[in-house]
């Protein structure tokens with residue numbers, strides 16, 4: 448059987464330990480893509496009232512990839528999220544219930560208004576404690592879409608990084624071959640471990656939780672840590688890119704028209720007339 452050599456970082460050096468793969472998956476709590484978004488009174492955040500919160504869609508591909516690797520090669524999968532208390536529920540439902548072994552919630556008031564770099568600093572510190580062989584993230588969080596946190600975590604940990612990965616396979620005991628779709632083609636990249644990869648849509652088919660999985664998840668370890676426990680303070684995550692305001696798109700002045708008519712033919716005739724005479728599109 449294929450066997451990974453696990454690296455443990457001590458004093459900046461990598462030590463080979465045992466033949467198991469340890470994977471960290473970074474999972475963000477976001478509003479459901481079907482939620483009706485309202486801006487909160489502060490004008491800078493989303494009003495969480497009545498909004499369903501879920502794991503970000505691309506993170507689900509990352510979780511699935513981690514679970515498939517664990518099933519194939521053995522090892523451990525740890526999910527980490529930085530977010531509000533509600534993220535704990537998401538970690539149980541969308542990670543532990545699916546087969547993730549442990550979860551860590553980084554919860555600290557100083558993170559509530561941080562920027563991507565502050566978020567990445569907290570997540571990188573949480574990853575450092577785990578000494579993983581592989582860190583998987585989504586290519587972007589579906590709410591704020593910065594596509595920044597994965598590469599920033601890689602830079603902070605001085606690890607190689609490949610973004611928008613659609614397929615990954617081990618190529619040796621210390622490297623993966625990954626594929627990424629580019630305009631009109633596909634790139635194949637070999638990346639040595641430990642590494643950070645960001646997952647693209649289509650990487651796999653995320654599984655659903657079984658009843659047994661949901662029951663087991665209740666007993667799995669879920670630790671909550673604050674910045675101090677990670678060796679950080681509020682200053683370390685103070686935002687340098689300040690979110691000034693958040694606005695929903697303006698309501699379209701031109702709401703479109705519904706063409707009336709006795710028959711399909713009459714409606715088509717009216718559509719053609721409008722395209723010619725009013726829109727001057729033909």
Ligand SMILES: Cc1cc2nc3c(=O)[nH]c(=O)nc-3n(C[C@H](O)[C@H](O)[C@H](O)COP(=O)(O)OP(=O)(O)OC[C@H]3O[C@@H](n4cnc5c(N)ncnc54)[C@H](O)[C@@H]3O)c2cc1C
Nearest residue numbers: 474529561562563584585587588591592593594595596690
């Ligand atoms: C109240 C509030 C105030 C904010 N103020 C600011 C501000 O002043 N300046 C500013 O720049 N931004 C601000 N933000 C945005 C916030 O910092 C970003 O959501 C965060 O930095 C991550 O960026 P992103 O969501 O675009 O993630 P991306 O970079 O798109 O995320 C990519 C991937 O990284 C991982 N990831 C990202 N975030 C997390 C997380 N929290 N936990 C686990 N994994 C994660 C996931 O795998 C995700 O798929 C604010 C957000 C809120 C809710």
